[in-house]
Amino acid sequence: MIDPLHLFLIIFISAIISYSLHPPVIKFFTSHKWLENPRLKQKKSGNATATTIVPRGGGLPIFISILVTSLIFLPLDKHLLGILLAAALALVVGLVDDVKDISPKFRLFTNFLSALIVVASGIGIAYVSNPFGGIIDLSQPQIHFNFFGPHSIWVLADIVAVFWIMWCMNFVGWSAGVEGQLPGFVAISAFFIGILALRYSTDATQWPVIILAFIVSGAYLGFLPWNFYPQKIMPGYSGKSLAGFMLAVLSILSGAKLATLIFLLAVPMLDAIFVIAYRLWHKRPPLMSDGNHLHHHLLKRGWGRRRISLFYWFLSLSLGILSLFLNSQQKFYTFLGIAILFFSLTLRFFRRNASQ
Numbered sequence: 001m002i003d004p005l006h007l008f009l010i011i012f013i014s015a016i017i018s019y020s021l022h023p024p025v026i027k028f029f030t031s032h033k034w035l036e037n038p039r040l041k042q043k044k045s046g047n048a049t050a051t052t053i054v055p056r057g058g059g060l061p062i063f064i065s066i067l068v069t070s071l072i073f074l075p076l077d078k079h080l081l082g083i084l085l086a087a088a089l090a091l092v093v094g095l096v097d098d099v100k101d102i103s104p105k106f107r108l109f110t111n112f113l114s115a116l117i118v119v120a121s122g123i124g125i126a127y128v129s130n131p132f133g134g135i136i137d138l139s140q141p142q143i144h145f146n147f148f149g150p151h152s153i154w155v156l157a158d159i160v161a162v163f164w165i166m167w168c169m170n171f172v173g174w175s176a177g178v179e180g181q182l183p184g185f186v187a188i189s190a191f192f193i194g195i196l197a198l199r200y201s202t203d204a205t206q207w208p209v210i211i212l213a214f215i216v217s218g219a220y221l222g223f224l225p226w227n228f229y230p231q232k233i234m235p236g237y238s239g240k241s242l243a244g245f246m247l248a249v250l251s252i253l254s255g256a257k258l259a260t261l262i263f264l265l266a267v268p269m270l271d272a273i274f275v276i277a278y279r280l281w282h283k284r285p286p287l288m289s290d291g292n293h294l295h296h297h298l299l300k301r302g303w304g305r306r307r308i309s310l311f312y313w314f315l316s317l318s319l320g321i322l323s324l325f326l327n328s329q330q331k332f333y334t335f336l337g338i339a340i341l342f343f344s345l346t347l348r349f350f351r352r353n354a355s356q
Helices: 004-031 059-073 080-100 104-120 156-173 181-200 204-227 235-251 256-264 266-281 294-300 307-324 328-355
Strands: 126-128 136-139 141-146 149-153
Touching: 004 059, 004 204, 059 204, 080 104, 080 204, 080 235, 104 156, 104 235, 104 328, 126 256, 136 141, 136 204, 149 156, 149 294, 156 235, 156 266, 181 204, 181 256, 181 307, 204 235, 235 256, 256 266, 256 307, 256 328, 266 307, 294 307, 294 328, 307 328
Parallel strands: none
Antiparallel strands: 126 136, 141 149
């Protein structure tokens, strides 16, 4: 059984490392003029709503916090090594994008490479829960071969895992347009993944998942004071893609709890689905940033930035608490209700903006 004080210590250390490393990163990025400048006609982040000149690169201290705290509290096995290597790739690509534009297609390709590293380390989705009972088996077909020893590729399981990680690395980052929005709901989501995994704490294989979930939660919690309005630093693509990556991996490691993460991140995910459908309907590139996300519409309706962030946190916290008491079928119907409400509300926003 894991001691709650031990988990608190993990979150505290991860948060302190992340919090302490942000000032030098802010200074370094500012001195090199790697900044989001809203005064320029061509802003760096099409999804960002920054109103002041602010540095990017928030992912660097977050990654260092996750790396150091993981090496302190977790054994360095092949799974953790694969996760850290893939996260490092996501960080490097993100930092390059924070400094200089990278095309969305190339970023998507590097997302694929990060996901591939995780799968190659032996992490995959052998099954997913069926909300109406039982499981959906993804373990077949398998390809067996001998290359310096016996190996197996679980074709469908690995394909689903790669797609899931890539999807999370993108849609999570799209809900980072307002100060404090992303680190708040990411910290809450990772925390509840850890809480839910505690139910199986008698299974020793779940201990690393619980610890890693609280490490991620602490790292983004330490970033929050620097990103909350008025922000001193943005997460940048490095912080956004790393958030989606870690949440995706945690949902896989915690027993293929993909449905749980979908439930916890219902609003950001539905927002991404709606925006992609809108772009495709209007024959626009699905990965091209625009101003049609929910937080953009709330800003147009006069909501303040703090209010929007708190709104996202409240939704994540509420869904997190619900996830502790609902079974799979109840979560499915709750998500369906949220989806109907969300799409109805978003369509109203679009109609009002079109008539103005």
